[in-house]
Amino acid sequence: MxxxxxxxxxxxxxxxxxxxxxxxxxxxxxxxxxxxxxxxxxxxxxxxxxxxxLPVPYVVESAGPTFNTLGQDGDKPVISITGRESFPAKGNLDLTTVVMTGGPKTPATIVDVFRAWLDSSKAIYPEEMIYPKGTTAEQTVQQGEIAMETSQENAVAAALRELDIPFEQRLTVAGLSDPSPSAGKIQEGDLLVSINGKPVTSMGVIQAELAAGAGAPAVVVVDRDGTAVTETVTPTKNPAGRYVLGVLLASDFTFPFEVKISLENVGGPSAGMMFALGILDNLSPGDLTGGKHVAGTGTITADGAVGGIGGIAQKMIGARQHGATMFLAPAANCADVVGHVPEGLQVVKVETLADAAAAVERLGSGQSTEGLPTCTNN
CATH class of the missing domain: 1.20.5 (Single alpha-helices involved in coiled-coils or other helix-helix interfaces)
Known part of the structure; x- marks a missing residue:
């Protein structure tokens, strides 16, 4: 042994x-x-x-920081204007954000999801609802940056249009829907010149002409490599009930002066409306807000139409936490607003930049804001 x-x-x-x-x-x-x-x-x-x-296939949305479009981001003004007189404004026109935990960029864990489940201020979604399968972290960042850049250009255009300041807008065909009534007639790269004899100076011209025709064939003239091409297209209705040509359009703007927006680490299109309000206020004498604290969210088109966004419940929470008393919400998000409004926050329903500006001006001038449109009335 x-x-x-x-x-x-x-x-x-x-x-x-x-x-x-x-x-x-x-x-x-x-x-x-x-x-x-x-x-x-x-x-x-x-x-x-x-x-x-271990990562889990869920995304957690929580209230993120807010940024005053009339203020500074670090040592730089969020909005600066060169080549035209501007009027630095007081008060707050806050754009709101959400923090996303989950997806290809910052995967969520079981702990993240469990904590969110216990916190009523946060929302949990299956990952595929937010990010298409196969989306990479690099694609997520790139898409956010492109959407932000587009929203800034549209914000400048919308503000200038609201102030009747002329600028040039060229609409180029970026692609066709599938199916498309324009297939075989209009091609990618075509520059839209006119519709039914009216010069195409904005998306609104096309929409108005198709709506007036109520489905009747439209005569469209495009510039194709320097040659004028005339085609007759019979529009179809999209799911929203609007008549469309079935083309995807990209805008190219030429503005009469420079508007620079400086904001780091924020992506996506949802700040468009608040950027437009900030630009409008900077180009107008006086203070639109009257020194009051307003926040909001919503996409913007060059024609000033406000569109819906995601995470509005969390954005309202963030707005109130940072001191806002009025919140501008896209009409398209009303179903998500009802039942989620924080105490002390008045939510105003808006469909256009003009609606948003009128609501802020009413608050800033000291008038009663009772009777402004909400998500529970007209």
Missing amino acids: LTSSSPEGSVDPRQMLDADPSSASTEPSGGNRYMLMVVSGLLALGLGGAAVA
């Missing part, structure tokens, strides 16, 4: 190999049981920690 130099209470594996099986005990000693318990516990903790750290 081999001898052991192991500490008392432990068993040398060589003794177990050389021992007489008939005399060996199958019960571990007290010290051995303790060691087994410690090792098992550590192993369980390790496995549990690993499981908690």
